[in-house]
Amino acid sequence: MLSWLPSIPYAPEQGGYWDPITSTLDWCEENYYATEYAAEIVNTLTNLWFMYLAFKGMFNCRRNGHDNVFxxxxxxxxxxxxxxxxxxxxLKYPMQLVDELSMIYTTCLMFWATFAYSRPQPIQLLLGVFSVSLALFITGYYHYLQDPTFHQxxxxxxxxxxxxRSIYVMELNIRPFYRQRHEEHEKAQSSPTLTEAEKTEEKRKDRRDSEILRTMWVMIAFGLSIFLGGFGIWTLDNVYCSKLRAWRHEAGLPWGIVLEGHGWWHVMTGFGAYCYIQWGIWLRHCLNGRQDEFEMVWPAWWSVPRVEKVAVAGNGSVSKKTR
Structure with missing residues (x-):
């Protein structure tokens, strides 16, 4: 396989700087074949994509004034x-806990943000206590079991x-509002008191609302497909590890990197999670009735989407920001 391509043979697995291994998991990638300072070089470096998207998301939140929770x-x-x-x-156990439990904590934060939105202050506080308690329970029980299946x-x-829950909020809090407003708009069309300018504005809002919902569902489907696709590749990596290792050694470096399934999991789920948070930001603005103040900028499916504030001209009209 790919024997006609120039390649570098894999070095045999060996000990490294961080030995001994204390984690409860050791993935399919061979250990210390590229450098003594990284046990799994591809699985390590693919996290740079994760970190890049995180910085990009934080910068976007600060630049555009999104809610602090995001x-x-x-x-x-x-x-x-x-x-x-x-x-x-x-491949140290303490670092494994940092990796896995931070996933739980971030998801618990999104859990609170999703369920606590627009609730009275006491309910928000109770949901906060519940979210923290849930995170602490998962932490303690996982450390007790040391079973990765429980964490997963x-x-x-x-x-x-x-x-x-987010989809439920979108459908029951946004779509019914749009439908009700559209029905009111249809009734108002026959009213002699409604000016032509007002009728034109209502039609614009209807088109805007329909486009927002369509794009939101496209984003959900895309992000979920990327996420599940990464999970599927990771599962294949676990099930067919010995065969994949043989293929990688046959192909040599750098071609064998393409068959690192856990690395693909990082790249794909990282992008899927980033898209989900951007969707959450956009949903929050729509729930707050600020659809005309923010827009989803997503030129192509392979590009990184972002929610940006729309520039307001001096005459009060909106225009797209210069990018």
Missing amino acids: FVAYLGYLLVGAGSFAFHAT NAYAILTAIVLF
């Missing part, structure tokens, strides 16, 4: 990438709850 979510996202970087470089299941369940 800045903190991206900060947690950065901790996930940094923890995973340290974990795969060292807890993370998957939390992520699914947050995702479906």
Whole structure:
């Protein structure tokens, strides 16, 4: 396979700077074949993409005045990438906990942000206490069990709850509002008191609202597909590890890197998680009735989407910001 391409043979697995391994997990990538300072070089370096997206998200939040909870979510996202970087470089148990538990904590933060939105202050406080208690319970029980399956299941369940709750909020709080407003608009069309300018503005809002919902669903489908695709590749990496290792050694470096399934998991789920937070930011602005103040900038599916503030001209009209 690919024998006609120039390649560098894999070095045999050997000990490294961070030995001995103390983590409860050791992935399919061979250890210390590239450098003695990184146990799993591809799994380590792919986290730089995670960290880049986290910084990009934090910068976007500060630049455009998004809610602070999303800045903190991206900060947690950065901790996930940094923890995973340290974990795969060292294969040490403390670094494994930083990697895995930061995923739980960031998801618990999004759990609180999703369920506490627009609730009375006492309810927000109770949900905050519940979220912190849940995070502490998962931390203690996982450390007691030291079973990665428990962490993976807890993370998957939390992520699914947050995702479906957000979709529920979008459909029951945005779409009914749009539908009701559209019906009121249809009735108002026959009113002699409604000016032509007002009718034109209502039609613009209808088109805007329909486009927002369409793009939101495209974003959900895209982000979920990327996330599940990364999970599928990671699963194949676990199930067919011995065969993949043989193929990698046959192909040699750098071509064998393409078959590093856990590295693809980092790249794909990192992008999927980033898209989800951007969608959450946009959803929050729409729930606050600020659709005309912010826009989703997503030129192509392979580009990184971002929610940006729309510039307001001196005459009060809106225009796209210079990018």
